[in-house]
Amino acid sequence: MASLLILGGGESGVGAALLAHAKGIDCAVSDSGSLPAPYRAELVAAGIPFEEGGHSEAFLSTAGEVIKSPGVSPTAKPIQYLEARQVPIISEVEFASRYLPQENKMIAVTGSNGKTTTVSWITHLLKRSGRRAVACGNIGFSLARAVLDGSAEYYVVELSSFQLEGIKDFHPSVSLLLNVTPDHLDRYQGKIELYAAAKMRIAMNLTAKDDFIYWREDELTPKMIPVGAAYQRHSFSIEAAHEGAAAYLSSDGSTICFAANEAQSELTLPVKDLALPGRHNILNAMAVGLAARSLCIEPEAILDALRHFENVPHRMEWVAEYKGVAYVNDSKATNVAAAIYALEAQTRPVVLILGGTDKGNDYNEILDLVKEKCRSLLFLGVDNAKLRKAFDGVLPYQEATSMPEAIAKCAAMAQKGDVVLLSPCCASFDLFHNYEDRGDQFRSDVLAMTKR
Numbered sequence: 001m002a003s004l005l006i007l008g009g010g011e012s013g014v015g016a017a018l019l020a021h022a023k024g025i026d027c028a029v030s031d032s033g034s035l036p037a038p039y040r041a042e043l044v045a046a047g048i049p050f051e052e053g054g055h056s057e058a059f060l061s062t063a064g065e066v067i068k069s070p071g072v073s074p075t076a077k078p079i080q081y082l083e084a085r086q087v088p089i090i091s092e093v094e095f096a097s098r099y100l101p102q103e104n105k106m107i108a109v110t111g112s113n114g115k116t117t118t119v120s121w122i123t124h125l126l127k128r129s130g131r132r133a134v135a136c137g138n139i140g141f142s143l144a145r146a147v148l149d150g151s152a153e154y155y156v157v158e159l160s161s162f163q164l165e166g167i168k169d170f171h172p173s174v175s176l177l178l179n180v181t182p183d184h185l186d187r188y189q190g191k192i193e194l195y196a197a198a199k200m201r202i203a204m205n206l207t208a209k210d211d212f213i214y215w216r217e218d219e220l221t222p223k224m225i226p227v228g229a230a231y232q233r234h235s236f237s238i239e240a241a242h243e244g245a246a247a248y249l250s251s252d253g254s255t256i257c258f259a260a261n262e263a264q265s266e267l268t269l270p271v272k273d274l275a276l277p278g279r280h281n282i283l284n285a286m287a288v289g290l291a292a293r294s295l296c297i298e299p300e301a302i303l304d305a306l307r308h309f310e311n312v313p314h315r316m317e318w319v320a321e322y323k324g325v326a327y328v329n330d331s332k333a334t335n336v337a338a339a340i341y342a343l344e345a346q347t348r349p350v351v352l353i354l355g356g357t358d359k360g361n362d363y364n365e366i367l368d369l370v371k372e373k374c375r376s377l378l379f380l381g382v383d384n385a386k387l388r389k390a391f392d393g394v395l396p397y398q399e400a401t402s403m404p405e406a407i408a409k410c411a412a413m414a415q416k417g418d419v420v421l422l423s424p425c426c427a428s429f430d431l432f433h434n435y436e437d438r439g440d441q442f443r444s445d446v447l448a449m450t451k452r
Helices: 011-022 037-046 077-084 092-097 115-128 143-149 161-165 192-203 279-294 299-307 336-344 364-373 385-391 403-413 435-450
Strands: 004-007 027-030 065-068 105-110 133-137 154-158 174-177 211-215 232-236 247-249 255-258 267-270 317-322 325-329 350-354 374-380 397-400 419-422
Touching: 004 011, 011 027, 011 037, 011 092, 011 143, 011 336, 037 336, 092 143, 105 115, 105 192, 115 133, 115 154, 115 279, 115 299, 133 143, 143 154, 161 192, 174 192, 174 279, 211 279, 232 247, 232 279, 247 279, 255 279, 267 279, 267 299, 279 299, 317 435, 325 435, 336 350, 336 364, 350 364, 350 403, 364 374, 364 385, 374 385, 374 403, 385 397, 397 403, 403 419, 403 435, 419 435
Parallel strands: 004 027, 004 065, 105 154, 105 174, 133 154, 174 211, 211 232, 325 419, 350 374, 350 419, 374 397
Antiparallel strands: 247 255, 255 267, 317 325
16 A cells, blocks of 8 residues: 555546656555546556545555645544544645756745636736746646646646645745635634635745735735745735835826836836726736736736736636626536536535536536535536436536526525536537537626626
């Protein structure tokens, strides 16, 4: 049995297993449920031992070190068993960072909101400026898998509080804490301070050579920065009293300003030229620009990328947040494997839209993940009989035969803090011309709803 045990067989766990295997480390994977078919196939191909349906003592008792996937609760019985035996428990990002070459740069991003957009935008900026960059972490492509690939020089890592719980020596060059609002408090004894402290771990190993970027008006983040912290601190602000902020709005609110410093001149951009609209995206753009300035990216390249950026359409495309509910367009997920990847990336309760033209799907492959991640389901299709049979009694569901009907019913089912995810598992030809048409209608109907 392996000395390195990985608890959880999703993207994070399997990515860690593949990296460990490539480095010659004996490892095994243990999952309390059923492994998604794509991940099981990767483990089989690599010859990595695994178990499903529970964590056996045979696996747990021989572990010399454990990588805990983010979804595994710190109070789970296997964790208690391992802690009682003083077995070191780390996160996948901690493990992966051990194998990141020193000459490579890691930019780490956390926060309650805006992580995915900011990570994608920074990655876009770096690529547009001629750098080899990859977006990874909680965005759906694990850091371990990115390190194993080895083709990037900049690793832009989205991090949840769950991932940050398990770091020890994890050391980014640039760290961003975008904001802290109530989230996952069931995991933190109902105390936002504990949740915030988990987020703040992103800066725990920063040195005088490193940069920490944060929102000046956040209620908690500025209070958590230690007095005399060695790292370089750069705040962004959209309030009038912005003295000392590294990025701020002009007094009339028309211009984003990046303040001059010892090495860089002032940089400005009209808000009207920003690629993405909305107050939240002004904040995101400030964070992106400050990260790029910390990496000494050329000023014109920064402005160019802030002017020209689009989230990838139809693939985990963030559309809007309305009444506290996020809406994500993953219409390109036309098979079970693609939907698995989408669900694995979610950190909020999901109202999942499934359905369309079935291509011989085996929904048993996604059943455990649906139970874990979803609050309710919406079947969008002409014939939903197979979906009803697969999920009847699993979760509450409703049905729709048009996108407007689907959006209305999802909005009614969702609760504040949820995400409505269009990740259908099926082709689109029963109700739509193609997946682009389906995704375009989703986007259009969601945006129309937000303007009512």
